[in-house]
Amino acid sequence: MKTSEELRTKLKSIDHRGYPAYKDLKGQYDFRDYVLSIDHVQGDPFAAPSRLSVIVSGKRAGFPATYYDTYEKRVTLQDHLTRLFGAQLSRGSMQANGSGKSGLLAASRCGQEVLERTACRVESGTVTLRFEAGFPARGRTIDARELEKMLFDILPGCVRNSLYYARIYQKKLQAAIELCEDQQAVRKLLPELNLCAFIANGSILPRQSGVSDRPMEKAVPFYSPASMEVTLTLPHRGQVAGMGIPKGVTLFVGGGYHGKSTVLQALQNAVYNHVGGDGRELVIADESAWKLRSEDGRSVTGVDISPFIRQLPGGRDTKHFSTEDASGSTSQAANLMECMESGSSLILIDEDTSATNFMIRDKLMQEVVSPAEEPIIPFIERVRSLYEDFGISSIIVAGSSGSYFHVADHIIQMKEYVPIDITEEAKAAAEAFPAFSLKQDRFPAYSQKRAPKPNMALRKDERLKLKAMGVNELSLGHDTVELRYVEQLNDSEQTMALAYILKQLELTAMDGRRSMKELFDLMERQLDTKGLESLFEGRDVHASLARPRRQEISACVNRYRKLFM
Numbered sequence: 001m002k003t004s005e006e007l008r009t010k011l012k013s014i015d016h017r018g019y020p021a022y023k024d025l026k027g028q029y030d031f032r033d034y035v036l037s038i039d040h041v042q043g044d045p046f047a048a049p050s051r052l053s054v055i056v057s058g059k060r061a062g063f064p065a066t067y068y069d070t071y072e073k074r075v076t077l078q079d080h081l082t083r084l085f086g087a088q089l090s091r092g093s094m095q096a097n098g099s100g101k102s103g104l105l106a107a108s109r110c111g112q113e114v115l116e117r118t119a120c121r122v123e124s125g126t127v128t129l130r131f132e133a134g135f136p137a138r139g140r141t142i143d144a145r146e147l148e149k150m151l152f153d154i155l156p157g158c159v160r161n162s163l164y165y166a167r168i169y170q171k172k173l174q175a176a177i178e179l180c181e182d183q184q185a186v187r188k189l190l191p192e193l194n195l196c197a198f199i200a201n202g203s204i205l206p207r208q209s210g211v212s213d214r215p216m217e218k219a220v221p222f223y224s225p226a227s228m229e230v231t232l233t234l235p236h237r238g239q240v241a242g243m244g245i246p247k248g249v250t251l252f253v254g255g256g257y258h259g260k261s262t263v264l265q266a267l268q269n270a271v272y273n274h275v276g277g278d279g280r281e282l283v284i285a286d287e288s289a290w291k292l293r294s295e296d297g298r299s300v301t302g303v304d305i306s307p308f309i310r311q312l313p314g315g316r317d318t319k320h321f322s323t324e325d326a327s328g329s330t331s332q333a334a335n336l337m338e339c340m341e342s343g344s345s346l347i348l349i350d351e352d353t354s355a356t357n358f359m360i361r362d363k364l365m366q367e368v369v370s371p372a373e374e375p376i377i378p379f380i381e382r383v384r385s386l387y388e389d390f391g392i393s394s395i396i397v398a399g400s401s402g403s404y405f406h407v408a409d410h411i412i413q414m415k416e417y418v419p420i421d422i423t424e425e426a427k428a429a430a431e432a433f434p435a436f437s438l439k440q441d442r443f444p445a446y447s448q449k450r451a452p453k454p455n456m457a458l459r460k461d462e463r464l465k466l467k468a469m470g471v472n473e474l475s476l477g478h479d480t481v482e483l484r485y486v487e488q489l490n491d492s493e494q495t496m497a498l499a500y501i502l503k504q505l506e507l508t509a510m511d512g513r514r515s516m517k518e519l520f521d522l523m524e525r526q527l528d529t530k531g532l533e534s535l536f537e538g539r540d541v542h543a544s545l546a547r548p549r550r551q552e553i554s555a556c557v558n559r560y561r562k563l564f565m
Contacts, residue, residue, distance in 0.1 A: 058125025204279025
């Protein structure tokens with residue numbers, strides 16, 4: 001390993017040379033308190049920034065071992081350090097002058113969720129923090145003096161003020177770790193109390209706007225109706241009361257703009273832990289929860305949708321259903337069967353994003369068009385058997401149809417963002433409107449093993465390019481995977497991770513024998529034991545990734561249009 005003074009000498013030797021001479025700097029340098037690693041140098045000042053990392057030994061960093069002795073606490077610590085380091089870098093960014101991206105300093109931008117990222121890794125106390133830097137230039141000529149200012153004047157302060165336990169605001173980190181322990185305690189208590197979700201009293205569910213995920217100011221706090229209130233004892237906050245949503249079928253109803261969809265959106269994001277001050281810190285849902293919706297035009301490959309679609313015109317096979325352009329009802333049926341395949345135990349549904357004919361057929365329609373002439377078995381006729389036969393609960397938002405009153409265990413009315421338990425009144429009213437057909441037979445047998453075959457053309461492409469376009473889509477080679485309706489995907493770094501995961505599954509795991517479940521198990525084991533860094537197959541980490549859940553991996557693979565069975 002070279003010394004920092006050798007780096008300074010190198011900088012002076014390449015000053016005013018052509019920009020490619022910067023590549024001579026690649027390597028590791030000892031700055032005494034930490035190691036600076038120049039991992040990748042950009043090709044010119046207008047290209048993607050250079051990739052660097054700093055490594056602080058466990059002894060020098062000094063973070064208590066109790067802050068990273070579980071996976072969840074380690075991820076929380078990494079998230080906290082990434083935020084601290086990113087804030088420090090932002091103050092020093094663009095202080096060096098030059099063309100293109102000269103002077104840029106940036107780390108991963110964390111949202112309201114706490115996610116595992118390649119940006120920061122804490123292992124046996126040693127901290128590795130990866131970031132980007134725009135190496136300065138005048139035109140396309142190296143400006144080494146400005147880079148020297150970045151690496152020797154600005155960066156050391158950023159490292160000292162964010163990656164050393166003795167220098168940071170320790171109480172804030174302690175609060176983050178304690179919040180993590182409380183959140184994990186709630187997750188552990190849910191199955192013990194036969195709950196699928198919990199919303200703490202005083203939670204702020206509405207967000208600032210469609211482009212801001214921060215809590216809305218002056219929003220109405222959420223408080224549970226007395227009939228559904230439970231009190232949990234947490235390790236740090238002590239007794240916390242809130243709404244416990246039991247396993248089974250729960251219905252949220254109410255007028256427009258009264259908060260029922262807001263509750264559902266909070267629950268779909270409650271599969272992740274949130275940072276303090278978010279308002280949803282103690283809104284916790286089953287980690288496998290799946291937001292189910294219709295998705296016109298999506299690709300479906302070999303899915304058995306026969307439990308919901310009996311037959312299709314032209315005798316098309318619904319036991320091994322494939323299409324490049326699914327309808328609202330067939331897409332929602334496929335999404336549900338893929339949800340079951342992923343191992344989810346909780347389905348979240350908003351009627352506003354559902355296919356009406358998939359959800360229900362009212363009495364008049366059944367009178368006019370007999371059930372024998374309708375190929376769709378609506379969800380209302382399967383929702384009970386999903387829970388009773390498979391233990392899959394449902395939380396449904398409905399504003400226009402009362403038919404689900406017949407099958408729901410609990411019915412909550414949202415009135416000006418205040419939840420009211422109206423189960424008894426709604427059930428009594430439903431007796432005057434008997435259901436015409438609500439068969440609740442056992443869930444029918446269906447094909448459960450799909451084994452994807454490899455796309456051999458990809459294995460011949462030695463330079464397979466990957467790209468993520470926000471959270472909306474990714475590309476693998478020349479193929480695009482549409483993800484805009486995978487609503488629990490929250491970070492573009494998760495999308496990028498999905499691109500790497502899809503690539504690895506295609507090139508190394510899909511063999512026509514392993515089932516989808518086996519593929520997802522294989523990938524989860526790899527990420528659990530080797531981390532996100534393993535997706536780079538032993539090479540340097542050359543992208544910022546955040547870990548997606550098993551459910552998003554399933555959604556990505558199933559929307560890949562080159563999926564073969």
